[in-house]
Amino acid sequence: MSSKAPDQNFLFENFSKIVGKDDVSVDETELFAYSLDASNHQGEPWAIVRPENRDELVQILKFCNEQRIPVNPRGAGTSFAGQALALKGGVMLDMRKMNRIKEINIGDRTVVVEPGIVYSKLNEELAKYGYSFPPEPGSAMSCTIGGMVSNNAGGIRAIKYGVTRDFVMGLEAVLPNGDVIRTGSRSIKTSSGYDLTRLFVGSEGTLGVITEITLKILPKPKHVQVLIAVFKTAVDAGKAASQIINSGITPSAMEFVDQFTAAAMNPGLSKPLPLGEANLMIETDGTEEDIVKAEMEKAAKVCQESGALEIKVSQDPEERLQMWRARDSVTTRLMQLRGEGMVPYAIVDTGVPISRVPEALRELKDVAKKAGAPLIVMFGHIGDGNIHLALSIDPTKELEKGDKIARSIMETVINKYRGTITAEHGVGLSKAPFMPLEHGVALNYMSKIKKVFDPNGIMNPGIMGLDEIPQSTFTHMPKKIGGS
Amino acid sequence: MSSKAPDQNFLFENFSKIVGKDDVSVDETELFAYSLDASNHQGEPWAIVRPENRDELVQILKFCNEQRIPVNPRGAGTSFAGQALALKGGVMLDMRKMNRIKEINIGDRTVVVEPGIVYSKLNEELAKYGYSFPPEPGSAMSCTIGGMVSNNAGGIRAIKYGVTRDFVMGLEAVLPNGDVIRTGSRSIKTSSGYDLTRLFVGSEGTLGVITEITLKILPKPKHVQVLIAVFKTAVDAGKAASQIINSGITPSAMEFVDQFTAAAMNPGLSKPLPLGEANLMIETDGTEEDIVKAEMEKAAKVCQESGALEIKVSQDPEERLQMWRARDSVTTRLMQLRGEGMVPYAIVDTGVPISRVPEALRELKDVAKKAGAPLIVMFGHIGDGNIHLALSIDPTKELEKGDKIARSIMETVINKYRGTITAEHGVGLSKAPFMPLEHGVALNYMSKIKKVFDPNGIMNPGIMGLDEIPQSTFTHMPKKIGGS
Numbered sequence A, B: 001m002s003s004k005a006p007d008q009n010f011l012f013e014n015f016s017k018i019v020g021k022d023d024v025s026v027d028e029t030e031l032f033a034y035s036l037d038a039s040n041h042q043g044e045p046w047a048i049v050r051p052e053n054r055d056e057l058v059q060i061l062k063f064c065n066e067q068r069i070p071v072n073p074r075g076a077g078t079s080f081a082g083q084a085l086a087l088k089g090g091v092m093l094d095m096r097k098m099n100r101i102k103e104i105n106i107g108d109r110t111v112v113v114e115p116g117i118v119y120s121k122l123n124e125e126l127a128k129y130g131y132s133f134p135p136e137p138g139s140a141m142s143c144t145i146g147g148m149v150s151n152n153a154g155g156i157r158a159i160k161y162g163v164t165r166d167f168v169m170g171l172e173a174v175l176p177n178g179d180v181i182r183t184g185s186r187s188i189k190t191s192s193g194y195d196l197t198r199l200f201v202g203s204e205g206t207l208g209v210i211t212e213i214t215l216k217i218l219p220k221p222k223h224v225q226v227l228i229a230v231f232k233t234a235v236d237a238g239k240a241a242s243q244i245i246n247s248g249i250t251p252s253a254m255e256f257v258d259q260f261t262a263a264a265m266n267p268g269l270s271k272p273l274p275l276g277e278a279n280l281m282i283e284t285d286g287t288e289e290d291i292v293k294a295e296m297e298k299a300a301k302v303c304q305e306s307g308a309l310e311i312k313v314s315q316d317p318e319e320r321l322q323m324w325r326a327r328d329s330v331t332t333r334l335m336q337l338r339g340e341g342m343v344p345y346a347i348v349d350t351g352v353p354i355s356r357v358p359e360a361l362r363e364l365k366d367v368a369k370k371a372g373a374p375l376i377v378m379f380g381h382i383g384d385g386n387i388h389l390a391l392s393i394d395p396t397k398e399l400e401k402g403d404k405i406a407r408s409i410m411e412t413v414i415n416k417y418r419g420t421i422t423a424e425h426g427v428g429l430s431k432a433p434f435m436p437l438e439h440g441v442a443l444n445y446m447s448k449i450k451k452v453f454d455p456n457g458i459m460n461p462g463i464m465g466l467d468e469i470p471q472s473t474f475t476h477m478p479k480k481i482g483g484s
Helices: A008-019 A028-033 A054-067 A119-127 A145-151 A196-200 A234-246 A259-268 A289-305 A317-328 A330-340 A354-370 A399-416 A432-439 A442-453 B008-019 B028-033 B054-067 B119-127 B145-151 B196-200 B234-246 B259-268 B289-305 B317-328 B330-340 B354-370 B399-416 B432-439 B442-453
Strands: A047-049 A071-074 A091-094 A101-105 A110-113 A168-174 A180-184 A209-216 A223-231 A253-258 A278-286 A310-314 A344-351 A376-381 A386-392 B047-049 B071-074 B091-094 B101-105 B110-113 B168-174 B180-184 B209-216 B223-231 B253-258 B278-286 B310-314 B344-351 B376-381 B386-392
Touching: A008 A047, A008 A054, A028 A047, A054 A071, A054 A091, A054 A168, A054 A209, A071 A145, A071 A209, A101 A119, A110 A119, A119 A145, A145 A209, A168 A196, A180 A196, A180 B442, A196 B196, A196 B442, A223 A234, A223 A289, A223 A317, A234 A253, A234 A278, A234 A289, A234 A354, A253 A259, A253 A317, A259 A317, A259 A330, A259 A376, A278 A289, A278 A317, A289 A310, A310 A317, A317 A330, A330 A386, A344 A399, A354 A376, A354 A386, A354 A399, A386 A399, A399 A432, A432 A442, A442 B180, A442 B196, A442 B442, B008 B047, B008 B054, B028 B047, B054 B071, B054 B091, B054 B168, B054 B209, B071 B145, B071 B209, B101 B119, B110 B119, B119 B145, B145 B209, B168 B196, B180 B196, B223 B234, B223 B289, B223 B317, B234 B253, B234 B278, B234 B289, B234 B354, B253 B259, B253 B317, B259 B317, B259 B330, B259 B376, B278 B289, B278 B317, B289 B310, B310 B317, B317 B330, B330 B386, B344 B399, B354 B376, B354 B386, B354 B399, B386 B399, B399 B432, B432 B442
Parallel strands: A047 A091, A071 A091, B047 B091, B071 B091
Antiparallel strands: A101 A110, A110 A209, A168 A180, A168 A209, A223 A278, A223 A310, A253 A278, A253 A376, A344 A386, A376 A386, B101 B110, B110 B209, B168 B180, B168 B209, B223 B278, B223 B310, B253 B278, B253 B376, B344 B386, B376 B386
């Protein structure tokens, strides 16, 4: 793989021949814009290319493979871990022009899309038929389906409906040598050969470029209720959450929000939420109103018995929408607070077994504190064990401390809880240092699988610990806010 | 890979050193017994070894890898496609001594087992806690969890609860070089690295030997109802099935059974089922009795409106059990009919998109007839598009015709319906000729992935079209019933 940029005219001319001049850019300002995503990392591409179809992609990949030019596929750039950046330079493939819905098949409950379609746009179209693609990440309004598939995105509905992986029936992808493979089947069940579909799900653009996605879709639930319960401590809220799961009901969402997260949410709302020290936001949904209501009453009762200080149930769709939009924007808001004294440089995205959530909520905060974190913000999809922590550190002088904090948390999650270093954000660069910790010798086999598809290592290099293990989670930091 | 057997004493002595003399056999009668599974193929091992733990397996695999001896892992040998046979000789690994339940964790809704535990035994233990592992293949009473994972087994509950793949959270496996890898996480959500768990699910023992499985489990439904509806034609039954799915209810089972299948089922029952030309067996389940009953009433109404000649609803657990046991035994019974004039040599296991089931039921039968099949038996998990056909041919003189029939069916399923050559039985040897048809160039990448884990090709060679594509689906036939 080339780490030195070829002449820009050479790139511009060759890519222009494939996609036309209007869909290639080597403009400095634009290259800078694409050098950032929603993470704390930076990596500038040598050129930006916007393919419109599979045939163009075949030509682009063959050219880049011959020339050993890194290829970095990108959807909306909402990734928190640096997987949408050109960390080793190369071409940035902006996939957003490939955004067609190719087929909506209600009889089969499937939809076939190109990767560049935005999640909310797809669901808008599906809603016309009374259907939806349930996984709903925080970036629902802007993220692309291709990005969701490449990161196995989760979100607030995973507790009941599962994650992106559970909905992908098949894929079409272009490989570096120009081969076009089709994976999966239109049959809902298949036991035919290795599961290449799920190998590509979560592969973060390191194997090839996805050009078509077949997804399962589900009827939209007819009835929805939400509840906010305020608790004295995170452990109380965690216990209530575990208790709700054990009681046999499956909420369609169950979010934990601490006082700092609440503070980041409320300023955007016309009617502030009644949030306190530790809060649960719970949603139930379904086709039968009685059941949705009964489930919500049961959830409320469990919260009451677990010592909730205040409980508010709402059936108002407008209020509900506002509440989830505020929750969706939490990470973005926290990142924006960088300049205001609170510097949440690491958004940690750990997952632990459900039964150990209350214990982990306390311990992870303690571990972070002990390692020197001055302020820790906690929130997460508590119903599926996904705990987010935002750590405030000053990266211009505290990189070592930051790494120590992150490593302490990850070691606890893996060694004590047998959890995961990333439940839904993906590995990217931020979590790459911890891949050996979670996967041990299995990581070698992941690297070898990458070589099967991408022998020259041109596909999104520098992430997931497949080609190198970064020592620090704070590498490739944006220059203007410090770091290497 | 060696295709010539080493001296038997050499094998016996070396394996005895690892597992002890009692767990090695080179006895001729036993080798013959292990040369068969539930398929129409035969492959005799050179030795049988019964490992008791992971450490023994590490030594066995290292020895076989050095000596280039094929390694064939086997559970209960209930496979229909020849994947539990020693097609290239080598050692047969009988995994049934590794059958411990290592952990039942109700709080996390997970169970950790060794691969040799039998499905029904596991569910018996889980039932003590009010839980179950829902996928229920026809071989539920004897098949092992390791076999289910290796074939991504489906079964009658897949329509509502999903297939084995949907329940596997993590695995431990020993690779040919002795490496022990751990895949997945105890966190219910993870986006960390390539999904090696689901790569191993359905890999039919061609990558390594699974030594530990972590499964999701679910609370057992409290209420169950069943219904049998008799229709005039298969297309009527298929339409009713599609209609039921579209009506918004999700039965926990929906089976199609034709008149021949019914004839194979009824002799085993004390109280014969009211089965006719074309029948649907439908089950609803859940935690709330009212809903289970309401769903069943809705299903019955749809059957009525779709022209059912007779409908019988039952709430009697004994009747229900007998009915499903009879359904479970259908394939075995059909195979036993070999000697009685009806010779169902090929159990076809295709899957098509749900909306096209009625059309496919008619067309697949027509295609088979046109290709020369004298008698076609049809049954299947119609709610998820899984159609089984049993073809009666005389393999001593009709191999070419048999291949022609099988290929006509597979080409229709893939080219017209974009379905799958195997929805739940696995590829093995029987479906290996059709792997290029379904997967095209993607099959090359499956072969290359196999080489990553098994560079010497010792793991269960000769199946899945990974090392060679057999021309005929009737290769390696048992000598006593003809074939090559």
